[in-house]
Amino acid sequence: MTGKYYNELSVGMKIKHTNGRTVTEMDNVMFSMLTMNTQPLHSNEDFASKTQFGQRIVNGIFTLGLVTGLTVPELTEGTIVANLGYERVVHPNPLFHGETVYAESEVLEMRESKSKPNVGIVRLKHWGKKSDGTIVVEFERTVMFLKNMESEK
Template structure:
């Protein structure tokens, strides 16, 4: 076991502030298929008891073919896909703006995500950090945008000025 530990190499993950430039696009990895079980569990553990998200007859009465996925689950799935490229190195999460849900997501839909760098600035209080903003869009398996938002994070810098 000790030989494995000694041979282990710490791999740098994620991007630093200098890796970003306005307009750079990140097509995020893998995609994620949402299952009925995940949708029901998410609504339950979050105590989100709107029958739209767990009662198929109620959902159909409102014109849906099935119970839609809770929009917060859609947000979490799409946001999560972006972490490896955008904020895996850490830094304070500063918020989300302009969150829009464009169409429902249903169990069985596969989501993918893409982010574009829309803002960069130096931190006024900490020269080891920069502040980056990205517009993230989530798409279903038909290529239709189902969610979009802009998020901002503090991001480590490679070097200090």
């Protein structure tokens, strides 16, 4: 699969990404430890069982990264120059081990680059949802896309 070029996008376009990913306990623990996040909500079942969640929750930054990754094949694979920023990140519901996440995207804004004629700047909104539709993360991302295949040269 390949991503979309700037010229293939339009404001209001929505993409329901095909791939989903089931999150494992190992994903959560490894990511949390690799990033030095010692929050017991991610690593201590005894502690987490006494919280409002009743069990460990998946690290929110892992969830953000996973959803970004799930958008790549149908949106940005081979067609972007850079991610310029992430904004308005919210985690309205927890994600637990064994749950599967899917991604959806919408094009919010587009503009041509003032300094680089071969690229355009796109603001996207992404949602990470469990299989039952519950949103576990939503965020906006600004991306610099190549305008078309010829822009790569």
